[in-house]
Amino acid sequence: MKAKIAVCLCVALVACTTVSEVTPAGSGNYTVTTQVRGGMTPWGEIKATSLKRADEYCRGQGKEMQQVDMQTHGVRGWTPQEAELTFHCSSSQASAQ
Template sequence: MIAVLCGCTTISEVTPAGDGNYTVTTQVRGGMTPWGEVKASSLKRADDYCRQQGKQMHQVDMQTHGVRGWTPQEAELTFSCVAS
């Protein structure tokens, strides 16, 4: 039996969530990806988005869904971009 140790990662585009907030979602299918890595992918996409505007990313909320190794892991980040 061969265990799959890596997964397929998908990171969504940044979308407006209202009230000056945005969301981005990282989804990992398969494998045993640590939750920290799943969350870090969403945080990096959000940080890059805000830096392009000359601002800093401020985390508002982070929701996780799924069970590592059994179901897709998903980290949904809600954030805002604030002046530096």
């Protein structure tokens, strides 16, 4: 019985993370959103996931990611947490030299 309770508690603490597709936001900017449901995921980890996805997107174009804005929504452990990143891809300085 104790094992079943422990498993239920672990399942309740596991977070489900989803990362949106990169979408155009106008003026050469893009957005990507990371959402976590459940669990106690630190905000830094959620933000880092959005930043990593944006960086991969820009690197795929041979460019560097430049953060424009980061908005967070939700309450850890209570409501879904979201980190919405607005960014643009700029030519890398190495290729400009």
